[in-house]
Amino acid sequence: MRILLTLLGKETRALFSSSIAYVVIAVFLLLMGYTFTAFLFLNRAATLVHIFFQAAVLFLLIVPVLTMRQFAEERKTGTLELLLTASVREINLVLAKFLACMAVNAVMLVLSLTYALVLQAYGEPDWGPIYSGYLGLALFTASLVALGLPISALTTNQIVAATVALGLFLGLWMIDALGSLLPYPFDNIVMSVSLLVHFTPFATGAIYVSDVGFFVSFILLGLFLGVRTLARR
């Protein structure tokens, strides 16, 4: 645990001491603020459903930027060799990077809570869908980070890592459209891996165990792949 905390401290400092975290957070809040304001003035409805979908799409684009350097840079500069020959277990390294990326995502999500507070100040929002929406976003971003890490561990090129992750995320987001074209049972199989299909209930105020299980499985699979990729020597 002490080694995990040491690595987590280093990873968090590395992210927040570079401009990446601040640029990502600023762009996220700028776009989210624009959407929130525009939607509120146009519809005058005290809901964040549209905000949750917009945030999910932004995370599809932002998370590859956060994860691309995590292992690719360590591998390229050789520091990965230094860490793995200093009695560090692969799982600690993967968890530290996962939690550090999630810390940046958490900052974005916490700051976006101001929109909910604005709704509370000027209207009477239903807090149930807001809670479920944030739970959904937390699980959704964690899934993306967990999947982005093994992709970063496969290459020394950060651009390649980001591009592959972005392609995979967008594919998993939109794959439900393909499902509607396929016959039974393939349509169900394809729909069941769609991020959008599993995220929609959270954003609209419904929490299903199957959706929570999907995202948790996704996170565990991503972390497992990250560990296996590092252990493959």
Add this chain to the structure above:
Amino acid sequence: MLPVLIADRLSKRYGPRLAVDDVSFAVEAGEIIGLLGPNGSGKTTVLRLLTGYLHPSSGTAHIAGFDVVEAGLAARRYVGYVPEDVPLYSHMRVDEFLTFMGRLKGLSGRPLRDGVASVCQRLHLSQVRSTAIGNLSRGYRQRVAIAQALLNNPPLLLLDEPTNGLDPHQIIEMRDLIRALAATHTILVTSHILSEIERIAHRVAILLDGRLRGVQALGGHEAVQRLRLTVRGLPQTGVQACLHAVPEVTDVVVVGVADGECAEYLVQGHGLHVAESLVTALVAHGFGVREIRPERANLETLFLQLTRTEAPACASS
């Protein structure tokens, strides 16, 4: 006593290419062994196999009795490793980096603080402790890399091309540092430069195309010693007979006559005390000993001998 490190028939295959082929050797406590070979001969791969960073395709390696694959974490506690090209976190300060690496090696609290202070003092890093690593010269970066390897005071140090990229002044400093470290650590050092290994190591293992061509003692640590003597007394006056009479001596060669009364001899003998026996015998017979020094094996000759067998194969192909 068990050797600190045992490599037993280590092989590493990358697809069809065999990067390391059936390499076996052992390193005894307290010695400096040099792994010598041209660029691309597999030296770094061997070190990565020994540290557990790479897993062998076949064969085993043991450090302090622990298998580096099966008991990797336990084995790595006995190793301080300095990879080639000194990978460090440039944005960290020296003390921040050493504290970070110390924590990863299981140190905390006072032992960690003392360990960082100790390696900084030992490697003359005290004046740059607060400097960002990215702002350090190559020589200092190399010292920082060695400092992190020494933090938990491991008995075995693995140094991959430690003089790479250093200027002549820094190379001399690094050489002295490695010799000083040898007083308390067993060291395996790689280099592609013959003269570097010759100056540092007690033994040399020569690697070519991933295969170990031989392990040879250099200088004073081998059982067979070669000594060069300058004696006041010509061969015909009985010096040669006197030298032959020493029980440890196996061979005497007259190198030449220096002036009218002195001659130079090359003597080969067994045991650590052969020099003492030679001087005692010569003085007892009334010959003056002007100079006596160990004759180190010429590594270049050795390297050419060991790699000569490759020439016909290359020519025929």
